[in-house]
Amino acid sequence: MTVIGFIGIGVMGKSMASHLLKAGYEVIVYNRTKEKAVDVIEAGAKWMDTVKEVAQTADVIITIVGYPHDVEEVYLGEEGLLKHAKPGTYFIDMTTSSPSLAAKIYDEAKKREMHALDAPVSGGDIGAKEARLAIMVGGDEADFEAVLPIFEKMGKNIILQGGPGAGQHTKMCNQMAIATTMLGVCEAITYAEKAGLSPERVLKTIETGAAGSFSLSVLGPKMIAGDFEPGFYVKHFIKDMTIALNSAQELGLLTPGLKLAKEMYEKLAEAGEENSGTQALYKLYQS
Template sequence: MSSVKLGFIGTGVMGTGIIKNFLKNGQEVVVFNRTQAHAQPVIEAGATWAESPHAVAAQCDIVLSMVGFPQDVETIYFGSDGILAGARKGALLIDMTTSTPTLAKKIAAKAAEKGLQAVDAPVSGGDIGAKNGTLTIMVGGDKTLLSRLQQLFAPIAASVNYFGPAGSGQHAKMANQIMIAGTMTGLTEMLVYAKAAGLDLDETLKVVGGGAGANWSLSNYGPRILQGDYTPGFFAKHFLKDLRIALDEADNMHLQLPATQLAKQLYEQMVNTGKGNLGTQGLITMNDRWDQA
């Protein structure tokens, strides 16, 4: 796989970690980002810059993307200077953005019309997983591509999981985000409660994390919160986007998800107060009792 030229569009927190791991594995990677300065770390690590998604796709056998919002995915795929306009026949297109199942299906259909293959492959694991190459990847698309994807993703993922046709990877990611809505709200409220009760917070994290309350959010974000570190492993504004997608999809299936709805409202309050660029753990700053001595 190392002889295949990869294109990667999106050099944010997640994309940067992923690209660097591909480069460490000996892959040749061509990159584009809306703001070129944000691509500088991966360029310095050995990636090659291209001037547009079209320019990336025109020279690569496999094109991956991880951008912020569904509208960004629309632009990089369907714009006049986009991936579909520039892609080589037979190319494999992989959108790793957490986006809508409907858009994933649209990309797959348009790709097939052009003699291309496309899959949706959103990830879980945050900035830590991207940096350490331990992401969990959820795939929707042609199942015959799975072994190829497992080989491709080996430098960046601990597991690659197939869920069904186009859009299924996005549905799996929505299930993941619904779960995280519970663990993040639980983590932040648990810490506020423990602090108000006068408990040692380090000891509380240790004990809760060693029992039935153990979860990834607690292990990875609990220590950051205690250090006052709200830098984004995952932006709150992007998590809000995910919760909105999840609830829209739930509505389409005539489902009621009241706890997820409440989590969405809490993150809306956070984003609306100008804290959308904090990490998801920054939700705790919305509780007035947290910052009290």
């Protein structure tokens, strides 16, 4: 029986770990705040007090933590996974993180006869709850095939994008597309209101045309309803855009739309909205 370690029981991680439990896997969990893991513990997961204990116990370890520096600490720190896991362990980092850090973790794992994949996700809290996340994977094909049954318990659109770091590069593409789309959705709804239209009717019409997107169909109605609860935090989106801008700079690529979106989200965070959902950008257009 494969023992799966799951590190990071947050908005996404709670649902993802729960799906693995329902599938019959033995799941051990660690989170910096134990209270956030109570639901999955009550559902059958076993609590571990440290990352080191997870490393020593699990066969496959999934991480979905906050920031690249958290990923680095969890994997490369003195009490981290790579220092204490057994040979043959599979690591799957599902955090949105740096492509270069993903490649570094892969190299360090390979030296220790371990396997590492970077596999960030898209689909938000709804996709996590419904086990239909898009999973973007970087790493060796044999490792991908070995853990594919695990991926299939959490997502639907699961594609190996290339070697180490390719999953993270793909997620950067995803976040770039979302960043500028969110500006357009906010502007379209605000325009509809200023023009005396019903924004609900406008959305019903344009979401079936060329303007259609997840942001328009799912987050647009939330903006109109004044629902700014996080499916994905503003602060984490700023983190993702920062990674994307840095990666683009390394590639010699200009991304003016992404730069503008990041500046606007930073303004939103400065206004006290860093823990709101990304749809809270709409508030800037109402001020």
